Amino acid sequence: MKEIQHSLEHEDHSLKSILRQPKAAWAVAFACVVAFMGLGLVDPILPAIAKQLHATPSQVSLLFTSYMLVTGIAMLITGWTSSRIGIKWTLLLGLILIILFSFLGGFSHTVNEIIWYRAGWGLGNALFISTALAAIVTVATGGTAGAIILFEAAIGLGMSVGPLLGGGLGSISWRGPFFGVAGLMAIGFLAILLLLQGVPKPKRRSSLLDPFRALGHRGLFILALASLTYNFGFFTLLAFSPFVLHMDEHGLGLVFFFWGILLAITSVIIAPKLQERYHSLPIMYVMLSFLALDLAMMGFGVENHTILVVAIVLAGGFLGIMNTVLTTVVMNVSPFERSIASSAYSFVRFTGGAIAPWLAGKLAEWFNPAIPFYVGAIAVIISIITLMSGKRHLMHIDS
Incomplete structure (x- = not known):
């Protein structure tokens, strides 16, 4: 680990060197941008889908739940798959499925059809x-290090452009964003097929049990549990807030565009600078505290349009820093290969993301629209308590 860190310290991290990449790297980065568009793409069209298909907010929020739940469970088999068919063909298989199901989603006639296609x-x-x-x-x-920054930049760009594209295409028809992703992913598929060459298969074939073995490591397990409740708060904000903003597709797209821009800036620029000066655990405590206060503010001001918009955009900054720091410590906390640790961690954390959208809609139906945000704030506080309770297993994450 020390040798790896030493080598990273001496790499050229300048923007010029990061942008000087071969076509294959840009092909994968472009596809990453489009893949992460899919996360926020449906945000601006959730109210339109609910209205036109006569569905409740909790029913429409299942578009997030099915997507996140299947993503989390599938993380358990991704390492097994890529170690057998290779990185390139795993990428292409994933892209084919995204193209197919986003295209079919555009032809859906009921909410249940869209839910299954999102899965x-x-x-x-x-x-x-x-x-x-x-x-x-x-x-x-x-x-x-430069490659990771390029990857994080692609994620941030996708998260910010997704809602904007979804709002633009969604203003024409709620089906537009689904067809838009299918078309962009088809371009990404061709780019990777033609430009990504010479990537070797992993030397060792991973087992389906490897992610479960990794979760036996106390430090990784604590981080996974903390991320589960953190993501509960994250996706409460992302999936439920469109229903209380009462804006059209363009308006929602712009709000979440600025949310994504702040997320991108903080994750790629601010978070690494904070990690250079401070330890990871205190950074996470502070960001989670800010996020909990932000969600509570949204609950308190659920009828105030200005408070909601400001809180959503500010949350992008807290989420960007938290995502980068949390991903970094997950990669360093255990002795397992990074791909295995990531699969195990993602399996647990996406569960929190899957539960939140549906439950937020139900809580609003059972009580009032403020309750989902208060519950989200409590979930984030539980994340802080989880990290504090397992502190002795995480003391080495910055070593």
């Missing part, structure tokens, strides 16, 4: 995203 989309997303970082690290120039 298939989630399977493709898991296969692609879990393998994309390894592909970029393999083909990029400028060292591992």
Whole structure:
């Protein structure tokens, strides 16, 4: 580990060196941008889908739940798959599934159809995203750190552009964003097929039990549990807030565009600078505290349009820093291979993301629209308590 850190310290992290990449790296990065568009793409069209297909907020929120749940479960098989068919063909298989199910989603006539197609989309997303970082690290120039920054930049760009594109296409028809993703992913598929060459298969075939063995490590298990409740708060904000903003597709797209821009800036620029000066655990305590206060503010001001918009955009900054720091410590906390640790961690954390959208809609139906945000804030506080309770197993994460 020390040798790896020493080599990273001496890599060229300048923007110029990071941008000087071969076509293969840019092909994977472009596909990553589109893949992460899928996360926020449906945000601006959730109210439109609910209105036109006569569905409740909790029913429409299942578009997030099915997507996240299948993505999480599929993370358990991605390492097994890529170690047998190779990184490139795992990427292409994931892209084919995303293209197929997003295209079918555009032809849906009921909410249940879209929910099932989003589940298939989630399977493709898991296969692609879990393998994309390894592909970029393999083909990029400028060292591992530069490749990771390129990957994080692609994620941030996708998260910010997704809602904007969803709002633009959704203003024409709620079906538009589904067809838009299918078309963009088809371009990504061709780019990777033609440009990504010479990526070797992993030397060792991983077992389906490897992620479960990794969760036996106390430090990784604590981080996974903390991320489960953290993601509960994250996706309460992402999936339920469109229903209380009462804005059209363009308006929602702009709000979440600025949310995504702040997320991208903080994850790629601010988070690494904070990690250079401070330990990871205190950073996570502070960001989680800010996020809990932000969600509580949304609950308190659920009838105030200005408070909601400001809180959503600010949350992008807290989430960007938290995501980068949490991902970094997950990669360092256990002795397991990074791909295995990531699969195990993602399996647990996506469960929190899957539960939150549906439950938020139900809580609003049972009580009032403020309650989901208060519950989300409590979930984030539980994340802080989880990290504090397992502190002795995490003391080495910055070593």
